[in-house]
Amino acid sequence: MTTWVLQVACDVPVTVSATGVFDYAPIECETQDCVLSLSQPSLWIGRAVLVPFGKQSVVGIVVGVAESTDVPEGKLKQIRAVLPFVPPLDDNGLELIRFMSRYYQRGLGEVALPALPMVVRNGKTLTVEEASPVARLSKGMRTWQKWQKMPRTPAPVVMGRELTLTAAQELVLSSLLNQLEDDSRDLRPQLLFGVTGSGKTEIYLQYLAQILQIDPQAQVLILVPEINLTPQLAARLNARFGAEAVVTLHSGLTESTRLMNWWRASNGQARVVLGTRLSVLTTLPHLRAIVVDEEHDSSYRQQEGVRYSARDVAIYRAHQLNIPIVLGSATPSLETWHNAQTGRYGLHRLSERAVTGASLPEVILVDVQKTAAQDGLSEPLRRLMSESMAQHNTTLLFQNRRGYAPVLYCGHCGHMHDCSNCAAHLVYHHTTRHLHCHHCGVQARVPKVCVKCGNADMRPIGQGTQRIEETVARIWPNAIVRRIDADSTRNKGELEHALADIAAGVADVVIGTQMLAKGHDWPNLNTVGVLDVDSGLFAQDYRAPERLFALLQQVIGRAGRGQTAGRVLIQTAFPEHPMWTQLRSHDFETFANDELAVRQQLGLPPFAAHALLHVAAPELKNAMLFAQKARELALALIDTQIAFTQVTVNAAVPMNMMRLNRQERAQVLIECPSRPRLQQFLTQWQAALVEQKSRLMWLIDVDPAEI
Numbered sequence: 287m288t289t290w291v292l293q294v295a296c297d298v299p300v301t302v303s304a305t306g307v308f309d310y311a312p313i314e315c316e317t318q319d320c321v322l323s324l325s326q327p328s329l330w331i332g333r334a335v336l337v338p339f340g341k342q343s344v345v346g347i348v349v350g351v352a353e354s355t356d357v358p359e360g361k362l363k364q365i366r367a368v369l370p371f372v373p374p375l376d377d378n379g380l381e382l383i384r385f386m387s388r389y390y391q392r393g394l395g396e397v398a399l400p401a402l403p404m405v406v407r408n409g410k411t412l413t414v415e416e417a418s419p420v421a422r423l424s425k426g427m428r429t430w431q432k433w434q435k436m437p438r439t440p441a442p443v444v445m446g447r448e449l450t451l452t453a454a455q456e457l458v459l460s461s462l463l464n465q466l467e468d469d470s471r472d473l474r475p476q477l478l479f480g481v482t483g484s485g486k487t488e489i490y491l492q493y494l495a496q497i498l499q500i501d502p503q504a505q506v507l508i509l510v511p512e513i514n515l516t517p518q519l520a521a522r523l524n525a526r527f528g529a530e531a532v533v534t535l536h537s538g539l540t541e542s543t544r545l546m547n548w549w550r551a552s553n554g555q556a557r558v559v560l561g562t563r564l565s566v567l568t569t570l571p572h573l574r575a576i577v578v579d580e581e582h583d584s585s586y587r588q589q590e591g592v593r594y595s596a597r598d599v600a601i602y603r604a605h606q607l608n609i610p611i612v613l614g615s616a617t618p619s620l621e622t623w624h625n626a627q628t629g630r631y632g633l634h635r636l637s638e639r640a641v642t643g644a645s646l647p648e649v650i651l652v653d654v655q656k657t658a659a660q661d662g663l664s665e666p667l668r669r670l671m672s673e674s675m676a677q678h679n680t681t682l683l684f685q686n687r688r689g690y691a692p693v694l695y696c697g698h699c700g701h702m703h704d705c706s707n708c709a710a711h712l713v714y715h716h717t718t719r720h721l722h723c724h725h726c727g728v729q730a731r732v733p734k735v736c737v738k739c740g741n742a743d744m745r746p747i748g749q750g751t752q753r754i755e756e757t758v759a760r761i762w763p764n765a766i767v768r769r770i771d772a773d774s775t776r777n778k779g780e781l782e783h784a785l786a787d788i789a790a791g792v793a794d795v796v797i798g799t800q801m802l803a804k805g806h807d808w809p810n811l812n813t814v815g816v817l818d819v820d821s822g823l824f825a826q827d828y829r830a831p832e833r834l835f836a837l838l839q840q841v842i843g844r845a846g847r848g849q850t851a852g853r854v855l856i857q858t859a860f861p862e863h864p865m866w867t868q869l870r871s872h873d874f875e876t877f878a879n880d881e882l883a884v885r886q887q888l889g890l891p892p893f894a895a896h897a898l899l900h901v902a903a904p905e906l907k908n909a910m911l912f913a914q915k916a917r918e919l920a921l922a923l924i925d926t927q928i929a930f931t932q933v934t935v936n937a938a939v940p941m942n943m944m945r946l947n948r949q950e951r952a953q954v955l956i957e958c959p960s961r962p963r964l965q966q967f968l969t970q971w972q973a974a975l976v977e978q979k980s981r982l983m984w985l986i987d988v989d990p991a992e993i
């Protein structure tokens with residue numbers, strides 16, 4: 287019997303175990319890839335292991351070793367096997383997951399394991415050899431086996447042709463590079479605040495090229511909100527650095543490609559890693575720089591499982607490794623903007639577009655109270671569209687709602703068809719002739735008569751992308767139209783095809799949701815119509831103006847990126863709303879500074895830190911009871927500990943969207959001007975909540991995206 291134990295982090299929720307770390311006895315393990323013996327406990331730390339857990343085997347990470355355990359003698363289980371092909375987490379990797387676990391109030395395993403590809407962390411795809419306690423991937427992994435035999439040396443980087451930088455780009459690049467010089471080494475995060483189309487991407491590439499050239503092992507990480515939406519970037523990276531050196535990591539990859547790319551990245555073989563939020567946790571042994579493109583984008587926020595911000599984790603990781611990080615955006619998040627204003631981050635500006643002759647588009651408002659938007663399209667917009675088509679340019683219609691119509695309404699009794707699982711209207715989809723719930727996914731056939739009064743006068747009310755598509759086809763029967771939304775791009779290859787067509791200038795009209803706001807560069811696009819965004823002007827959430835402004839400025843920024851001047855037409859019933867003034871003059875700074883002043887006055891983030899307790903139960907009464915109990919526990923903590931006097935506990939209330947997926951939801955908002963204090967408080971509060979042993983679903987969301 288050994289005299290020491292392994293502390294293994296497993297992916298279990300905090301409600302099951304506050305730390306998520308369990309003790310196991312080690313076993314001798316000797317393979318080609320790693321020799322782990324009982325006499326050298328420290329070598330085990332950071333290793334992936336397969337352990338018995340209840341009735342199954344699960345993959346965990348060894349986060350420590352100890353001389354003793356609380357597990358009674360005879361009850362301590364042995365690990366089943368080691369996963370030698372998973373590169374061990376080094377001290378920095380372990381510290382990173384410890385940070386996330388502390389910051390987001392989650393178990394170590396919950397944080398660490400999702401970074402591994404599904405096939406690796408899923409115990410079912412592993413086989414353990416009888417003779418030696420080693421777990422290997424079992425099925426269908428032939429290419430993987432081939433890869434494993436390949437050399438693990440860093441791939442050479444080929445330096446492709448670069449664009450000649452404009453004077454403004456040159457200035458930014460040299461100031462970014464200067465900051466890496468030893469005597470002025472400034473590793474604060476650097477914000478690249480450049481208007482849409484100002485050529486931020488080219489700066490990232492030339493900047494990273496320098497870093498890759500200095501060090502023949504160096505790896506760089508580029509985070510993007512969504513890779514599928516911007517295939518141009520992956521192609522550009524391959525062309526610039528050589529396909530051999532570049533890997534992508536995102537959820538759209540097949541499992542085997544994902545596995546291979548992860549493996550190449552985590553062994554230090556791949557030099558340039560282009561990934562979405564999850565890739566921020568990938569082991570990268572020679573990571574030397576990080577770029578976060580479109581740093582404001584809400585896709586960086588993981589909203590399921592562990593709720594974290596990949597951008598914030600990237601900033602922490604850069605800080606920890608003492609490496610540079612560049613955040614880029616035309617519409618930085620207010621947190622980032624605030625940090626750039628106060629000097630915590632460096633700030634670099636690009637105020638002109640990069641392409642000679644291209645400028646920011648003219649923005650025109652159409653008052654739809656005066657000029658009705660017939661079937662969603664006002665007369666002035668129709669005129670611009672016809673003109674644009676005649677000149678063989680592309681028009682983009684931004685309608686941020688998929689489906690045909692957001693409501694199916696009975697013209698007789700006024701009944702609206704709602705989802706029975708959620709507090710939401712069902713959306714009418716013409717293509718499937720079904721009503722869909724966009725929250726829980728439920729679908730129902732369109733009733734022939736009103737379910738309430740039996741009348742057949744059923745009317746779709748309002749506009750969705752499908753209905754706009756129908757209208758465009760009716761007015762311009764010969765127009766080539768591409769619709770980009772979650773429905774039109776569900777099948778494999780559809781999105782790529784549509785994007786390629788648009789990039790080639792084939793489409794006369796592009797209709798779509800916010801998917802169109804992300805980083806697309808289509809020189810042929812000169813006209814943008816913004817339809818139906820008024821509801822966003824009056825949304826409740828304090829972040830709503832920030833989100834709407836960023837979204838619209840990004841959409842506006844798609845126009846006029848080539849030689850033809852761009853123009854944007856916004857249809858609104860509230861032309862006097864102050865947000866339009868700043869959008870029309872492309873004045874993000876004034877908007878951001880005004881908005882920050884309001885936040886400061888109200889003590890809202892970034893001037894305070896927030897955490898939100900979410901509770902869900904089949905009945906609201908029970909969710910509220912738990913939320914109220916949680917609030918009492920919070921108040922008791924504050925009463926007994928002087929350190930927590932700055933913490934404010936708000937009332938337990940039903941959530942804005944109270945019912946979702948058959949669950950009624952309640953929340954308690956916690957506010958505190960000091961982040962470290964809030965963290966201390968949350969740790970104790972969460973422990974008290976776990977002790978309640980409630981069977982309800984609950985979780986603490988740190989820096990919640992919405993309240």
Ligand SMILES: Nc1ncnc2c1ncn2[C@@H]1O[C@H](COP(=O)(O)OP(=O)(O)OP(=O)(O)O)[C@@H](O)[C@H]1O
Pocket residue numbers: 449450451452455480481482483484485486487488615616640641642804805806807843847
């Ligand atoms: N130095 C340059 N010379 C010529 N063209 C350039 C140069 N730099 C960038 N471009 C071109 O300008 C266009 C816009 O560049 P890019 O897409 O990088 O802008 P961006 O700042 O990332 O914009 P957005 O924030 O809207 O995504 C691209 O077509 C790019 O090829």
Ligand SMILES: [Zn+2]
Pocket residue numbers: 705706707708710723724725726727728947
């Ligand atoms: Zn629903």
